Amino acid sequence: MLALTLPAMINPEPHELRSLDVCRGWLQLAEYHQAIAELDSLPPHLWIHPEVMELRAVIQHKLRNWRECLEMASALIQVRPQRAQAWVLRSFALFELGHTRQALDLLLPAARLFREDWVIRYNLACYLSQLSQTEEAWYWLESAYNLCDPVDISLVATSASMPIHCSPVHFSGAAAR
Numbered sequence: 001m002l003a004l005t006l007p008a009m010i011n012p013e014p015h016e017l018r019s020l021d022v023c024r025g026w027l028q029l030a031e032y033h034q035a036i037a038e039l040d041s042l043p044p045h046l047w048i049h050p051e052v053m054e055l056r057a058v059i060q061h062k063l064r065n066w067r068e069c070l071e072m073a074s075a076l077i078q079v080r081p082q083r084a085q086a087w088v089l090r091s092f093a094l095f096e097l098g099h100t101r102q103a104l105d106l107l108l109p110a111a112r113l114f115r116e117d118w119v120i121r122y123n124l125a126c127y128l129s130q131l132s133q134t135e136e137a138w139y140w141l142e143s144a145y146n147l148c149d150p151v152d153i154s155l156v157a158t159s160a161s162m163p164i165h166c167s168p169v170h171f172s173g174a175a176a177r
Helices: 014-028 032-040 050-062 066-079 084-096 100-113 118-130 134-147 150-157 168-174
Strands: none
Touching: 014 032, 014 050, 032 050, 050 066, 050 084, 066 084, 084 100, 084 118, 100 118, 118 134
């Protein structure tokens, strides 16, 4: 894992902020290698900027480069633990690498930090379901449903756009609950 500390002030210049917007555009177009090239064009002192790190983690997630996603998300959590997506990306990468228990264990503290984040709760339910801990999975699934429109969960769970990796089908055995 990377051990990083952020300098007191990293304020990107306006043209550098434009590069971040361009990178986001490439991401929306699913042009991930172009997005990486845009980030690589930034001065090296900005590579540890939280927005740059988060964009890199998202790109690696989209490319299914799980080790790189894990490394970048873990580094981001070290420097900016208040970024919920980093916690989700880290655990998702761990799950994809076959470390479901570790994914669960490292995401649990995020549920306390981000009490209104339904994605974290939904992913906890998914990990618990994968580990055959059905009662606990139901607790977290209900918690996720209480925080958002259940249609949102269904739509996101069946798409590849979010780092969520189980669908309501995994809970079909108790669907009449």
